[in-house]
Amino acid sequence: MDPQKHCRVVSEADSQLEMKSSFALTFASLIATVSFAGEPTAGYYSRTVFSDDFSSGGFGPRWGHYKSASIVKDGILIGITPESSDHSAVDNVRFAPERDLEVSVKFRFVSEKAKSFNVWFDDKDYKGSHAGHICNVNVSPAAVTIADAKTGTFRNDIYEKKKAPGGLTAEDNAFLKTKTKKLPVNLALQDWHTLLIHTRNDEIEVGIDGKAVGTFKSEGVGHDHKTLVSLTTNQVDVNYDDFSIKAGGKPEAKP
Numbered sequence: 001m002d003p004q005k006h007c008r009v010v011s012e013a014d015s016q017l018e019m020k021s022s023f024a025l026t027f028a029s030l031i032a033t034v035s036f037a038g039e040p041t042a043g044y045y046s047r048t049v050f051s052d053d054f055s056s057g058g059f060g061p062r063w064g065h066y067k068s069a070s071i072v073k074d075g076i077l078i079g080i081t082p083e084s085s086d087h088s089a090v091d092n093v094r095f096a097p098e099r100d101l102e103v104s105v106k107f108r109f110v111s112e113k114a115k116s117f118n119v120w121f122d123d124k125d126y127k128g129s130h131a132g133h134i135c136n137v138n139v140s141p142a143a144v145t146i147a148d149a150k151t152g153t154f155r156n157d158i159y160e161k162k163k164a165p166g167g168l169t170a171e172d173n174a175f176l177k178t179k180t181k182k183l184p185v186n187l188a189l190q191d192w193h194t195l196l197i198h199t200r201n202d203e204i205e206v207g208i209d210g211k212a213v214g215t216f217k218s219e220g221v222g223h224d225h226k227t228l229v230s231l232t233t234n235q236v237d238v239n240y241d242d243f244s245i246k247a248g249g250k251p252e253a254k255p
Contacts, residue, residue, distance in 0.1 A: 041102075041198060041200075044100075044200075044248045044249065045100070045101075045102035045198070045246040045247065045248045046246070046248075047246060047247040047248075047251065048244065048245075048246055049093075049095045049098070049101070049245040049246060049247050050062060050093045050095060050229075050243075050244065050245045051242075051243065051244040051245070052077075052243050052244075053075070053241065053242050053243075054072045054075050054076055054077050054240075054241060054243075055075050056072075057072060058072050059072055059091075062093055062094070063091060063092070063093060064091075064092045064093070064094065065089075065090065065091055065092070066087070066089075066090040066092070067081070067082065067085045067086075067087045067088075067089060067090065068080070068081070068082075068089035068090055068091050068233075069081065069082045069089060070089050070091050070233065075241065076239045076240065076241045077091065077231070077239065077240040077241070077243070078238075078239055079091070079117060079231065079233025079236065079237075079238040079239070079240065080233065080236050081233055081234070081235040081236055088118075088232050088233055088234045088235060089232065089233045089235075090120075090230050090231075090232050091230060091231050091232075091233075092120075092122075092228050092229065092230030092231070093228065093229055093230070093245065094124070094227055094228045095227060095228070095229075095245070096227070097123070097125075097224070097225040097226065097227050098226050098227075098247045098248075099199075099201075099222070099223070099224035099225070099226065099248075099249075100198075100199055100200045100201070100247065100248030100249055101121065101197075101198075101199050101226060101229065101245060101246065101247055101248065102196070102197065102198050102199075102244075102245070102246040102247075102248065103119055103195075103196075103197045103229055103243075103244070103245055103246075104194065104195065104196050104197075104242070104243070104244045104246075105119070105194070105195050105231070105240055105241070105242065105243045105244070106192055106193065106194050106195075106240065106241040106242045106243075107139070107192070107193055107194075107195060107238060107239065107240050107241075108189075108190060108191060108192045108193065108238070108239050109141055109187065109189050109190075109237065109238060110189065110190065110237040110238070110239055111189060111237045112189070113235065113236050113237045114141075114189075114233075114235075114236065114237035114238045115140060115234045115235060116138050116139060116140035116141075116234045116238075117138070117139055117231060117232060117233050117234060117238045117240075118136050118137065118138045118139075118230075118231075118232040118234070119136060119137045119139075119195070119197055119229065119230070119231060119232075120133065120135075120136045120228075120229065120230045120232055121134045121135050121136065121199060121226050121228070121229055122134055122226065122227065122228040122229075122230070123223060123225045123226055123227050123228070124227050124228055125225060125227060126150075126223070126225065127156075128150070128155065128156055129149060129150050129154045129155050129156060129159070130154040130156060130159040131154070132227075132228075133149035133150065133154040134149060134150045134220060134221070134223045134226055135147060135148050135149055135150065135199065135204060135218075135220060135221045135223075136149055137195075137197050137204065137206055139185075139187075139195060139208075140187075141185075141186070141187045141188070141189065142184065142185065142186065142187075143182050143183060143184055143185060144182075144183045144185055144206055144208070144213050144214070145180060145181070145182045145183070146180065146181045146183070146204050146206060146214070146215075146216040147179060147180040147181075147216075148179045148180070148216075148218035148219070148220035148221055149179075149220065150220030150221075150223055151179060151218065151219055151220035152176055152179030152180065152218070152220065153176060153179065153180075158172065158176070178218075179218055179220075180216075181214065181216040183206070183213050183214040185208060185213060187208070192241075193208055193209050194208065194209055194210070194242075195207075195208055196208070196210075198248075199221055199226075200248060201221075201222050202217055202218060202219055202220075202221045202222035203215055203216065203217040203221060204216050204217075204221055229245050231243070
């Protein structure tokens with residue numbers, strides 16, 4: 001190879017690496033300066049629970065799935081709900097109980113078929129809500145919706161009442177409005193974005209691309225025994241990358 005051409009190739013590769021590293025450092029810096037209910041988050045979410053950049057070419061052993069046809073291809077998770085499914089695709093990770101969690105994931109909506117996705121926080125040992133649902137963040141191209149599922153829509157009595165012939169009362173619906181918060185966003189198709197979620201005590205904070213989207217406080221969020229985080233794809237054409245879960249504070253002392 002021509003030495004000058006070789007130098008140009010190496011230089012371009014180094015430049016791309018520097019740009020990627022610079023972006024990562026910038027984003028990390030933005031994360032570090034975000035405060036949570038007046039409390040700095042830098043250093044608080046210091047324990048890595050799980051991470052996956054999907055470079056292995058498949059799902060690792062810690063991944064679980066429910067009614068999912070999702071695949072890992074070309075270094076990304078492609079969220080797919082089977083056509084005949086009665087439930088959106090769920091791809092999840094279980095871990096030892098935690099209260100405060102940080103979830104970070106890159107995502108993009110590939111086409112208009114991609115309606116939205118959810119990041120769910122569950123406790124599979126909890127029997128007071130349907131499927132142990134605790135709280136979740138739903139992201140669509142136009143909005144971010146934060147919800148307390150434990151004391152809201154998925155609380156057992158409310159969930160069963162919704163399915164009953166009489167349905168929910170006006171009073172029930174008014175109550176449920178206090179258990180969710182919808183925030184406007186504008187996310188273009190095909191563009192990659194980075195979602196960052198913090199749960200701390202009874203509050204959830206959401207940011208996208210280093211900018212705060214909003215917060216929501218509700219008692220169910222403070223559930224201190226969260227054991228699962230999932231990506232739920234509604235319905236197809238959502239891609240994910242660089243997924244990570246971190247825990248806040250010090251681990252509970254073992255008896």
